Amino acid sequence: MAALASTQTGTAPEGARRGRRPMTEQRRARLRLEISRAAVRLFREHGVAGTSGERIAEEVGLSARTLWRYFRAKEECVEPVLTRSVDSFIATLRRWPVDQSLDEHLVGGPRNNDPEAVADREAVLSVIGLSRTEPALRAVWLVVYERAEAMLAELVAERLGRPPGELAVRVQAAAIAGALRITSEDLASAMLNGTTIDAAARLVEALHAATHGVAGDSLTTAQQPLP
Secondary structure (H helix, E strand, O other): OHHHHHHHOOOOOHHHHHOOOOOOHHHHHHHHHHHHHHHHHHHHHHOOOOOOHHHHHHHOOOOHHHHHHHOOOHHHHHHHHHHHHHHHHHHHHHOOOOOOOHHHHHHHOOOOOOHHHHHHHHHHHHHHHHOOOOHHHHHHHHHHHHHHHHHHHHHHHHHHOOOOOOHHHHHHHHHHHHHHHHHHHHHHHHHHHOOOOOHHHHHHHHHHHHHHOOOHHHHHOOOOOOO
């Protein structure tokens, strides 16, 4: 009623004088994720070269100008989906029980199987698979995944009662992060090639190699060549 009265007297409503309310951080994050999901779909269907920023913007009902306010390049549009996956992984790491090995925790723990989570996991694997031949996508993937390495260092340090900045702790964390990255890339390749891999078994194998080594003492024997 007050708005109607203002209109009738020729006075603009208070909200109109102040302008549009600024977007909340939650809404901004949600919109970035929506753009990201659309970009991955289009990259899968048409390739990176065959997908323009304007096409991505059109897919989510935005102008290209608005899209470029959120991302500097079309390849960077995949970052929110990747970040969401890494954030979920870090949250899983934080729940690592002291009486379990890392592979027991990661393989045997509960998994979020709601449709949105499943679709996002497939989107992540698609990006990782495409990154084999798309350097710009690979750059985004590696930058995002490196965020998990610092968290791994903190967890390893806590388990061992040693400082996270210690060289041995950082090297161990990097080895574990590498195992997880390689496993993800193997799964992505399999998905794109239409083949299947036992994800749990591959993860256990990779983590065992990262935490127990491969060549053992042979690396310290000068006479024995590397395989």
